[in-house]
Amino acid sequence: MNATFADFSAALAVSYQPVTRTSTRIEDYIRAHEFGRPTLVLDIDAVEAQYTALKAGLGRADIHYAVKANPAREIIERLVNLGSHFDAASRGEIELCLSLGARPETISFGNTVKRPADIAFAHASGITLYAADAEEELEKIAAHAPGAEVYIRLIVEASGADWPLTRKFGTSRDKALALMGLARELGLRPVGLSFHVGSQTRDPAMWESTLDQVAAIWIEARDAGFALDLLNIGGGFPAFYGEDIPHPTLYAAAVMDRVAARFPGVPRVMAEPGRGLVAEAGMIAAEVLLVSRKSDDDLCRWVYLDIGKFSGLAETMDEAIRYQFATDRDHEGTGPCILAGPSCDSADVLYEKRPVAMPLGLKAGDRIIIRNCGAYTSSYSSVGFNGFPPLDVVVM
Template sequence: MTIQAALNQQVELESLFDSHEEVSLDVTCVNELLRGGYDQPVLILDLDIVRQKYHRFQSAMPGITPHYAVKANPDMRVLRALKCEGCQFEIASIKELDLLLSIGVDASTIQYSNPVKPSSFIQYAAAKGVRWFVLDSEEELVKIHALVPDAKLYLRFDTSNIGSDYPLSGKFGVKPRDIDSILDAAVEMGADLCGLTFHVGSQCRNIENWKQAIETSKLIFQSMQAKGLKPELLNIGGGYPVRLTKPIPSIEYIGRVIKDALDGIGAEVRVTAEPGRYMVSDAAYFVCQVIGTATRGDERWMYLDAGIFGGLMECSQGIQYQIEVNNKSGNEVLWYVAGPSCDSVDVLSREQMLPATTIEGDLLYFPNAGAYTTVYANEFNGFPLPKVLIINE
């Protein structure tokens, strides 16, 4: 095989499997922190890994400004660490805005990317200095322009989410057939509609989604210019995958694909992205405990002290973790894994392979769990919220 052929093969592999050595929280560190005992579910998160993931994303996406999606993990210590590294931010609500303002983030740099917002939230954000607001309907365009006539607006359009573990299309994103009417309405009312955005779906493993969405963006920008609107922003959203149980393309490969797709986008267009899960997932372990087991016919059931209401909501939504049982190995069997609540919807998996010898008191480790865990947690049925331990502040 020639050197060039080997390089070509490596590029192809990178499109399917991230072969880079990934920095993630080591289980040895987790065990050390738990040496003093376990009393309730806990998320253990290493801020040094968050910092490293931010810089890896920056290196893979030169010329693209990352705006961390606060929704992924709004812990103040995470936000401060990212701010100190120079990261910018994207929000979904005014509570997230207040968190950022409290640590000194410049409101004018924040992108308000929730496509449907209460009028009171729009007014509050504008009063605090937020300038960039997303929309995906003519109704939202009219609402924002009436409240904040000088707002900088960007349009979210629907795009393919095929190959994403957690599709986000459907609920948000203007359909292609409706785009022109929104552009025309913006021109007629004098609104500063100057940007576009899309989302390829969470945990996206299909790089074609980014290529297709960027090509669509170019066509919409042409239409905007023809109507007298001036494109300034392309927000390429989130969806950058992390290692869970399925092979993923490397962020470097995704970055190269995006760079090539952006060719010809126009020097006047600033490009941003909204990494959330990518920044924080690998930095943490979620630890919970087996509180009981049961045999029901041919089914083995395992009950944990945390379930979909206690931080593991995404397990019921298509996200699969590589669960580990502390200090247990050997013959694995199929378990049904459930949370502690009285709600029958509180089932994390019906096909989880774990050691047959797992019993009450064993600890279960969920690696790469720094995103969309504690932020989902509530005290349903009176069960406690997970603790959060932060290291390397």
């Protein structure tokens, strides 16, 4: 029997209270070392702790780590040893996982937009599970991975996530069944449905309307004679960026309770956490390059860092993900600052609509620690925009 959210609350002897989490271990490491360029410091033990916490709440659901969040070899190796499965977006990610010991049957090819040659490569490597949301994609899979299992990705309405993933991926309700029918005609095995609730969904209650939408299609498909046995609930598990979120075990158990209520007896459930698994296991060591005011009566100072949108902090786009910062001057009074990256591109401004409180004495050369940014930073960092090197990664 699956443990429920209530079981976990009791077992952990905690009420459903948010926790605040930052790793002093990584901060101590950064303060004890010099870095000549922006560097992401990863604590692989923290990844393991988070995996174990999420797994405890997810119960029988398989974790397929979304490799795109952070493809560091040490993370993949540790997760292979822990028995994790993987969600790969490309041939490169598949090769990485295989080279580090992941078995092909634990890897799903979850991108709905794939190159035919990469499908053929995955098929030849023994990968049997693929995502699709369009006719052409099913035709490609049928041609290059004949007989494969496919799940249909659904478009779902925005749930209130901080980093929504609506629109680009998924098919709408009126096409889902037709795609499953086509998959069957093409000799594929349409085994289930997938969706993504939106990245950084801070409250498990925000899953409810999405799960309702998916359950309605699941029932329609079952009534139409499709024997679905796989529900892929995607990612969305949150990381701590300063706003309260539940403990990962409680969060995952609360999601699974809601899944169980709507999909009773579904044989296979898979979850694809990326951010929720690795964000809190990494911090970036960065440096202030310049503090200035544009005029003498400016209320806000401009703080230019040696890292920006093109060297790892792409998720500051629209100020969607708001990182937390630590400096050696955090005992000083603070004032509002506009934060910007170092490149000669005026789009490289991190936070302006909502300025960030920074110490009044902050100056060029000061170290800045950017907390809980182990997800979607090194993988977003450009190769060398403006000649700045990509974000370095070190493992403690």
